[in-house]
Every structure is written in structure tokens, then in C-alpha cells.
Amino acid sequence: MGEVQLEIPARVEYLVLARQVVAAAAAVEPRFRDERIDDLRIAVSEATTNAIEAHADLSRDERILIRCNLDDERIEVEVLDHAGGFDPGTAGAAPDAEAADRLEHERGLGLPLMKTLADETDISSTEGGTAVRLVVYTPHAQRPA
Amino acid sequence: MGEVQLEIPARVEYLVLARQVVAAAAAVEPRFRDERIDDLRIAVSEATTNAIEAHADLSRDERILIRCNLDDERIEVEVLDHAGGFDPGTAGAAPDAEAADRLEHERGLGLPLMKTLADETDISSTEGGTAVRLVVYTPHAQRPA
């Protein structure tokens, strides 16, 4: 159907904007239920938060690109940054912690939550930046096996 | 402070998104009062509506770019399309109509309303497209004379 792109400064004030745009873009397709749009809002918030934090670590004032691709089966959102990258294999190895351990994990909740909420998550990261691809399907779409 | 860019398909379903993004971008600066953000929302809605209509006339499925530039004095929004352009000098010569004439102007309200609500409006249009620049000042900003 259509593609929406949003470019924002890598600053926390713009997180709310990233969430709003993705939610509004998804709402263009009436088949997305509110709960799935909520899932997507959180996942996008996590990815964008990480991108902003990564830029802050560099204290470079760069920009984050958020790209939404919508058809009647699914919405795909890409969050692209130009920070230093990381190893997605080691980071966020889901702390599927026992309740008792839970308190020890004040950070590191972002990637696991993102992966739980999106139907598909791909992260590709280099020293030049990171691309996080999140996909959420409409209720009746045929998902790839 | 920061620049926000939004790119949308030239389709009416995305009007609401254009308004939301501009309103949310303006709200990042706490000095903008709600009334001025409302003014800006309408002006941006008018400019984006015209861009979408111009693309529909061409039945070309192109994209519209909306760029917000914010500092603590003002917000500047540019709406850029790639449709056929028009002559801003002749179009929208404000129908400052008497009430009795009002009924005859079912169309043509957009440009006058936009010019009334924004503090500054510049339109530059060629056959390759149109750029509408809208500026709204914060209450205490020193406006250029």
C-alpha cells in the first residue's frame, strides 16, 4: 500500500513522535487490531530508544530514520541509526529469568521485549550503524512458516 | 533545535499523519501554545491537501515530503510535492467575500485560510512541483518586521 518515512534527531524528546507515526501509519490499514498496534508501538519504542542511546554514547548529534511499509497483510518497520553498532548475538540473550532473578536485570529488557512483541525481528549491525526490522502481521494474514 | 522529516504517499489517508507529526514536533518545544499548534495543524493540512489533490490530478503515485524545523523562537514547516505546480499569484486571491457571496466559494478556501493562520507563508511553484513554507512564531519571539 504505502511507505511512510520519518527522520528524527537522536534525542529522547522525539520518541513519542516515533511511536505516534508508527501507530498512525498502522491505523491506515483497518485490519490491524489495536492490541497489535500496541505491540508494534512498544517494539518500535525499544528499537528507537536503543538507537538514541547508542548515539548519545557517541555524543554525535545524528539522525534516526524510521521506515514503515504497510500492506494488507502486515506492517514492517525499520529503525536505522548511524551509531557504533553492537553484536546482536550476545546482547539481549533473553533474561528469561526466574522471578527471583528478575530484580538483577534493571537493564537489558529492551531487546527481549521487542522480540516477544513483534512477529519477526531482524537486527543487522555494523560499525557504521544498526538496522532493526520489525514485522507485525494482521490477524488473518498467512504467516511464512 | 531539531529537524523532523516525514515522507508520505500522496493519499488522503495520510493527511491525519501529517497533522499529527507537525503537532507533535511543535509540542517538543514547550513554548508553543496549543492555539498556535492548532493554527499550524490547519495550515499544514491545507498545504498537504493541495499537494495530494495536485498529485491525484496527475494520477501519478508520488510522495510528499514534510519537513519541520524547530527552534525556541519558531517552527517552520515545508510541504514539498512533485506535482505540476500552479501560479500562486492568481490562485487563492483571498475571497474576502461579503457574507452574501460566501456561498459561491465552495472551493478556494484553502490558500486564504493557510495564509491567515500561519505567520509567514511562501509558495514557490514550478512545473516540477511546489514548495509551501509555513512559519509560526512562539508568543515571545521577536518577529522580523
Add this chain to the structure above:
Amino acid sequence: MLFDLQVHPRAGWTVVSVIGELDLAAAPRVRQAMLQVVTGGPGSRDTPERGPRVILDLGAVDFIDSSGLGIVLGAVKRVRAAGGTLRVVIKEPQVRQVFALTKLDQILLLAASVDDAVTAPTAPGPVGDEPRG
């Protein structure tokens, strides 16, 4: 989404209630509904001898731009051409401002609620739409 439209009768009037943002995306549905009401399709409750009596209820409209105003203007024209009466309900300040800036508030009876619109006296002023029916 954020837009809905309902038509219902009320004390001899046909009330067309619009909910949400009245822009170019919403315009076709509202235009269509107004057309049906005026031409006596489903949703019209009017007795032919006095023409359609219509209340366009924008009380739940929180945004309107020139595309929405175009709808209102078209509706006024059509209702008057059919010898009827149109009243418009407005609540939100943003909507009120746009009607004032474009002087539509001078040619229309604007009411603050559907109740007010139903009970408003017939000729409100020199440029009211009332004495046409």
C-alpha cells in the same frame, strides 16, 4: 478509524452527526450522507411540502479544514435549493475559529448542541438561512 457518521431523526429534523476529523479523507462520506438526506433517500425524514430540515452535528468534530468547510457550504446550498433549512452544531474552539475566519458563521445558524439547534427560533438574523424554507 478516527471517523464515523450517524444519521437519525429528532423532533422533525434529520440529524447528521459527524465524529472525528473532517478533512479531505472524510469529505466523501459526509457529502454522500448530506446528499441522501436532501434528496430524500434513506435517512431522509422530511415532508415534501416544507423541504428538508437538517442538522449537521459537528459537535464531535475536533478538526476541520477547508475541505470540511466545502462540505458544509455544499450542504447549505443543496438544502436551500430544496427549500429546506440547515443548522450546524459546533463545540470545539478550533472548529469555531475556522467558521469565524471564513465568515461562515455569518451565513449559518451555529448552535452549541443538537438541543439548541432544534429549539432555536426561526429567523436568527439578517443573513440567517432560516427564512428560505
Add this chain to the structure above:
Amino acid sequence: MLFDLQVHPRAGWTVVSVIGELDLAAAPRVRQAMLQVVTGGPGSRDTPERGPRVILDLGAVDFIDSSGLGIVLGAVKRVRAAGGTLRVVIKEPQVRQVFALTKLDQILLLAASVDDAVTAPTAPGPVGDEPRG
């Protein structure tokens, strides 16, 4: 903007009410308020002998992500380290879902209102935070 924070006493508890979206942008203010309450700065109403009794009221929070959860976890740790009790009020389904997915609902007393949080019995279950004070 869409975020606000209030601290007030209530029946022997200090209630920290958060309004809006609890993300990385809002996190520093909430963290700061919780810190003050626990360390007995302004806003703290606790008697030293039993440690701080704090209700983190997220009833008006309509969005939370992992940055917000980090705040809650930090607050639990700090309150418990000071020998106190923390209860959390949650209303929105989105917020409830995030607490469930991350299993925070298993280590915290989650109440549906500040009233419920005040009147809840002390030890709700095996992993409740209650018997620490």
C-alpha cells in the same frame, strides 16, 4: 507536555503518581522522585523504624516500555534495601501486558487503584515484596 508527576501522602504511604507515557524521556524525573522519597528528602513521609512505604501509581500511565520498567525495578530494589515496601498501581491493558511479559507481575504487588494498594493485605504470595519491611 504529555507527562506529569505528583507526590502526596496517603494513609501512611507516600504516593508517587505518574501521568502520561513512561519512556526514556520521562525516566529521569521518575527516578529522581523515587530516590527522594526513599532517601527521605522532601516528599518522604516515612518513620525511620519501618522504612519507606511507597505506592508508585501508574494508573494514569498509558504507555510503558523497558526504560519505564527499569525505573520500576530500580525503585523496588532501593525501597527494599531501605527496609521498606513498594506497591504499584496499574490500570491500562498495555501496561499490564508489559509487566506480565517481563514477569514483573510476579515480584511486585500490583493493585488496580491507589485505594486497593493502601488496603491490600501484607503478604500476597510467595514472591511478594511485602515481608521485607
